Amino acid sequence: MWEVLQFEFMRNALFAGILVSITCGIIGTLVVVNRIVFISGGIAHAAYGGIGMAFYTGLPPFLGAALFSFAVSMVMGVASLRDKQRVDAIIGVMWAIGMALGIIFIDLTPGYHVDLMSYLFGSILTVVTMDIWFMLSLNMILILIVFVFYKEFLAVSYDEEFSFVVGIPVRTLYFVLLGMIALSVVMIIKIVGIILVIALISIPPYIAEKYTTSLGKMMILSSVLGILFTLAGLWLSYNYDLTSGATIILVAGLGFFVSLASDFIRRPSTESPS
Amino acid sequence: METYAIEFEDVWFSYEKSTVLQEVSFSLEQGEFLGIIGPNGGGKTTLLKLMLGILKPDRGRIRILGQAPHDAGHRMGYVPQGTDFNRNFPVSVLDVALMGRMSTSRIGRRYSREDREKVRDVLEKVGMWGYRNRPIGRLSGGQRQRVFIARALATHPEILFLDEPTASVDSEFQTDLYDFLKDLNKEVTIVVISHDIGIISAHMKSIACVNKRLIFHSGAEITQEMLDTAYQCPVDLIAHGLPHRVLHSHQEE
Numbered sequence: 001m002w003e004v005l006q007f008e009f010m011r012n013a014l015f016a017g018i019l020v021s022i023t024c025g026i027i028g029t030l031v032v033v034n035r036i037v038f039i040s041g042g043i044a045h046a047a048y049g050g051i052g053m054a055f056y057t058g059l060p061p062f063l064g065a066a067l068f069s070f071a072v073s074m075v076m077g078v079a080s081l082r083d084k085q086r087v088d089a090i091i092g093v094m095w096a097i098g099m100a101l102g103i104i105f106i107d108l109t110p111g112y113h114v115d116l117m118s119y120l121f122g123s124i125l126t127v128v129t130m131d132i133w134f135m136l137s138l139n140m141i142l143i144l145i146v147f148v149f150y151k152e153f154l155a156v157s158y159d160e161e162f163s164f165v166v167g168i169p170v171r172t173l174y175f176v177l178l179g180m181i182a183l184s185v186v187m188i189i190k191i192v193g194i195i196l197v198i199a200l201i202s203i204p205p206y207i208a209e210k211y212t213t214s215l216g217k218m219m220i221l222s223s224v225l226g227i228l229f230t231l232a233g234l235w236l237s238y239n240y241d242l243t244s245g246a247t248i249i250l251v252a253g254l255g256f257f258v259s260l261a262s263d264f265i266r267r268p269s270t271e272s273p274s
Numbered sequence: 275m276e277t278y279a280i281e282f283e284d285v286w287f288s289y290e291k292s293t294v295l296q297e298v299s300f301s302l303e304q305g306e307f308l309g310i311i312g313p314n315g316g317g318k319t320t321l322l323k324l325m326l327g328i329l330k331p332d333r334g335r336i337r338i339l340g341q342a343p344h345d346a347g348h349r350m351g352y353v354p355q356g357t358d359f360n361r362n363f364p365v366s367v368l369d370v371a372l373m374g375r376m377s378t379s380r381i382g383r384r385y386s387r388e389d390r391e392k393v394r395d396v397l398e399k400v401g402m403w404g405y406r407n408r409p410i411g412r413l414s415g416g417q418r419q420r421v422f423i424a425r426a427l428a429t430h431p432e433i434l435f436l437d438e439p440t441a442s443v444d445s446e447f448q449t450d451l452y453d454f455l456k457d458l459n460k461e462v463t464i465v466v467i468s469h470d471i472g473i474i475s476a477h478m479k480s481i482a483c484v485n486k487r488l489i490f491h492s493g494a495e496i497t498q499e500m501l502d503t504a505y506q507c508p509v510d511l512i513a514h515g516l517p518h519r520v521l522h523s524h525q526e527e
Contacts, residue, residue: 033363148382157372159365161354165326166429167347167378212364213409 004238009125012246016127017230019135020191020200021137027184027225028201029208029215032158032178037202039076039178042091043186044197046072046098051119061119066186072098073182075174093127122193122245124234135187142180145224146219149173154215191230192245200226203252207259229255277340279304279463280325282488285334286502288322293486294320298334300482300490304432307459309478310467313513314521316485318467319355322437325465339432351426353419355437355467361411367421368406372430396424398453416447423454433463440470452477492527 054064208221226261233248327343376390
């Protein structure tokens with residue numbers, strides 16, 4: 001199987017898969033423990049609006065997506081603090097409007113029509129060296145931010161009220177997290193596409209949480225699981241000529257069900273009479 | 275004159291359009307042990323959140339140790355209600371207790387040796403040092419409550435707030451807890467919210483009953499007048515070990 005690595009696009013796909021898995025491990029862990037998977041999905045889908053606008057105005061599509069999803073993430077942050085009771089409805093609305101905007105802008109763009117599918121399901125095999133450098137720098141920034149503010153992110157995720165009382169800027173950290181999600185999402189879209197972002201953000205941390213005792217270890221295990229799923233998915237998609245993004249997600253989904261099943265089997269022994 | 279631990283002056287608070295607290299005024303001296311009782315939905319937790327600065331009053335003035343609540347954050351310890359939240363969260367006892375050492379001025383810095391020593395002290399004090407590496411979710415309700423008390427004490431507070439500390443713990447732990455708090459009260463002002471009036475009257479120095487309005491009583495007895503004026507707080511009184519229900523007929527509005 002190693003001979004496939006003589007192709008540059010396969011090597012790039014491999015690197016991209018590893019880098020994206022690390023991003024998903026770190027950001028996904030924070031997303032899952034803060035219960036903001038839905039907001040992350042909203043940001044990812046609204047990003048399509050940015051891609052559409054970028055095509056219309058002639059900007060690079062991923063720059064458009066980054067700017068737009070960053071803006072959307074901030075608006076969602078404000079909305080979720082303003083109206084906690086109806087935050088899911090507001091996110092749903094922005095989710096839909098973002099996608100619709102993207103489609104309309106692409107309709108209005110003269111000339112050739114972009115391949116919508118590659119944004120919906122990703123295109124890991126078209127990753128170029130430039131993308132790898134971009135992903136690497138983004139990963140460095142994310143790791144640095146999370147490392148420096150680790151104890152604050154941990155405390156705010158675990159007990160927001162207590163953190164507020166002792167003087168941690170809870171809201172600022174929340175917006176920093178949303179901003180990091182927005183930038184990560186843009187990178188993940190390249191690999192698995194808009195529709196499957198949520199899976200790669202939530203499946204590895206969900207599994208990892210059960211086997212770890214700290215947020216840091218959860219991030220590391222999530223990253224490792226993500227790498228396994230991505231590489232296995234990539235290998236299967238190459239060998240059986242399947243869509244890579246969807247294959248990666250199905251492998252992750254298989255991991256998810258295996259972990260659920262192992263819970264089910266382990267449960268009788270762990271819940272012995274207390 | 276020494277500053278009051280807590281001062282409320284004509285404080286009003288409402289969610290949307292329904293008034294939760296009105297005309298709340300009282301002052302609590304330092305070194306006090308205050309029990310706050312009242313029916314569910316009577317505004318106990320809202321009152322606590324106002325003291326902690328988590329909520330802001332619509333009207334009126336609140337001072338904690340002479341400061342605005344949010345500025346006094348590092349002088350307050352907070353033990354939240356509901357030790358059941360976030361049971362699956364991957365965090366150890368030690369890491370939870372260390373959260374008490376956070377402060378605005380040290381954001382982005384590692385915990386120091388002094389922080390770790392302080393946390394060791396408080397975990398030993400509540401008898402949880404031996405459990406420091408356990409995931410918090412695998413402890414019993416009473417053990418978790420101890421860890422949250424340790425976390426609050428790690429901030430080295432001048433006032434300690436506890437929200438329903440005996441909900442969901444066994445009665446043995448309740449007795450231990452109040453003996454522990456009584457001892458702690460020699461140095462720290464303590465405010466406890468509880469629906470259990472028996473516990474309150476046995477241990478507190480003063481009592482406030484809250485049901486939209488607040489009746490403050492310096493002294494540990496719960497008077498008939500107090501119950502009546504406080505819109506007849508429904509209470510369970512335990513007298514001489516026999517359950518004895520003192521529930522005044524409640525006129526529904």
